[in-house]
Amino acid sequence: MDEIHTYGFIPNGGRIYYLDRSQPPMFTRMVADYVAETNDTSVLARAVPSIENELQWWMNNRSVSVTSSYTGKTYTMFHYSVNNSAPRPESYIDDYSTAFDPTLPSLSESGRSALYAELASGAETGWDYSSRYSAQPLAGGTNNTNPTLRTLNVRNIIPIDLNSILYKAHTLAADMYTSSGNSSAAATHLAVAASLREGILDLFWDSSKLAFYDYNLTSNARNDLYSAATFYPLWNGIIPDEVLESTENAFGFFAGLNLVLNRYNGTMPVTFLETGLQWDAPNTWPPHQYIILEALKALPSNITTSALPTPPSNSSTYALVPEGQISVAEDALPGQPIGGAGKNATKVGPAADISRLDGTVVNGGNATAGEGWAHALQRELANRYFASALCSWHATGGSIPGYLPRLSDQELNVTQSINNTGNMFEKFNITDVDSSGSGGEYTVQAGFGWTNGVVLWIASNYGQELVTPDCPDLLTITGASGGATKSAAVSAYARPSLAMLVALIVIAITNSLA
Template structure:
């Protein structure tokens, strides 16, 4: 009977989502300008990257040639270059170049560079700086930070919104002649090579914008994401068409919740709630896996990252293509390409979490599409609780009950699949090996951020035992908590790299239980994290205006992290957002350590 009731609830929910979809499209039709991109050109059913069929930016001989010759050190550079004329004309010109150079084995790097200069604008040509309308020199939160060094630091970070806010300007470019996905409102970029907005980065960016009292900019970014859900059914990885085959950690509902908490804008909530429902249904339709408990026979549903992909990622074409050369069959290559894109969808690109347990530092063993991740399901659990509250606040009791039931079911599933009763940690589950990954990752405690402890039988004493058992990793590094204890140069989401979003989650996971020990531990980590960010900023203040790095090194104060597919980036959107959030919430008690 319970099973039948759940089925009926699901059918009713899908029906409501379909109705909501049409309502949302009618009310946002005039403001959604994403249709400027020629969707018939960039979207398709098969081949290419799955979600994008653009004959220049997503597949084709030109893309393959440019990337494999490595005209640019960074594969992303080419696919961010707008075209000076149509794709058809450029491909004709390129075919002529191939013909003219066939006797020499094809065009060399210099000839290709000349071709690109003639037929393309520089990377990021259509991305323009813009001054946010709601930026002010002295936001109110600065008055609460009494330490003069921290106040200077916070003021500098606040000023970086002026450096990182952008708009897409495609005027003068032909339709389909750029890889960007235009949106209506200004957005904040991460920085450096990341010229467009990114999905999960924007969660922490919006946190920082709300601290800076920049609610108009924050709301505009939320509207941009809502338009993308209305257009594509989901939020892509970032604001480029070559990201249309994958999403990123689904934090949009939590972004909206943070905005509503800061502004009380219930009218906006009423407008956007059907779109939040629509995104949730996308994740429950396209990113789920059923698991059966061998003892009880109970079947549970959890989510995973699972981008369908049959070719190299355009922005990392050379890297993916060369990594796939070791596979002999198309089936093996497709598995690799799907898992590598899914690893990017996870945000952790890349980590030993996604590799074969038997060879977890080798990127070619990646199997993301067979890993059920703790963090994704923690995010969705919190989303379900928030969506239940949203619907209840607007009087939609049936939907509130639906989401409450969904969150209850997820807690049950997470405890069965992830929870280790000996360590009180939650561990990813591998579908290939039917085992949990017992290594330390910051994601192991993310359910505490989602307040899972309020729904399960675990008391404060047991939570403190968990934190005490992790004391070496949580307190043993001067620059913050390491992502894992596994080191591999090619896997930047491992080892001693310290990532701002993960520090945010670790800090909040520690502080949420609100025990005496967890508060002391959290305070210690906040001090260390703000210190390493402050010292990195202060040491580069005179030479480079104060750098905020994408990631840091756990072993050294103020030193950037390393590894991965590109050099460490400066900017940096989510670092700024995390620091502003912590400075506002804990600023009166933060103590800077020595640099």
């Protein structure tokens, strides 16, 4: 609140050179969640003016008028747009190298200034960086990011997630004003929220593909790149009529998630494109798993109680995905390595669903009789995230004497963790629950707050459905041991109880933050 009081917004970081860009506007929701959890309404006397100031800052500095190419209606929407003409101080060498890359065409001074503004705007999104904001997502292939960064088009993208967050912020602000008797202020925020809701459904929603896509001001049309941002509207209370009208459509919206759980070892990736950028495949991020779970919970029961659909006998779960939804052909999806085999699983046909089991998926928990499809996906994703957090922590030296033995030095040498005591990583890998994510401008962070927070939230909300993760054998994966026995997280000890599983994660978090 002090930062909003001083600057009108929450800067992207705690140094003076971040004062030209904001964090994504989560403050209103944070206040609402705090009050709902604690019933401490005394904070509102100071918080509500701060909420008003921040929302006004976004209206004054990041709003843009958009006329829909689909309906002709005009909306006030929001985008990330930083006025910057120099490399970011915190990533000066990276930005300079992107601008002056000798393998790429030289840029004029104005071209470099525009690129620096795009790079700063990309940092403001929180998704720094993703093919989602690039005009040529695969310009550099899978490991050369500079060509892709050169084509960033952040300022001309109207993002699904930002506008969904602001829609919810205005509805929550209206609720706060209503509770204090300020009906005029409440009406103002409700009007903004109503316009945003209409704009989100008009500009972003594709009813034929059953997904949301960012709106591109350059092309005056939706982008076709599928990303985890598609789940933000449901998380924030916007469910399209087409999703509500049938079980088939509701499942279709989540069919990409179902594909991931059956096809891969990890959780839902940011996109299905492998670009070398950290907000693309193979990386998966903890906040997205939380948002997806909340989106599933937002669906009404009348469209969620039937069983999970199964694909035709000669097809994989890709066949259940609405045509064109995930923007990538089945044979172009990221591969799932097979441990110890030195190759990927097949990319097409039923054999591609390498994690599929009878009624569930690998590290997806146990199915129950009469379980609806939405609950099944929640159970599977909650368990899979739990496995990603615990297995990667254990694979980097985590242990609890008497309950969870430390891996051998030979095993820990695979992850270069012989002298480590376990990491809770900021991001994970879609293909390996033993591993962190990769890419980006900095070393992968350990002991990350949102990773720990999502673990605790899942333990609180799905604790009775969590089962002991089955962690891959590090030696078998790398081929270091021809006949190594499976190194499950519990090794020679008895499989722990549910309560112990939750305790393991709590201790893991404490250990990672020590």
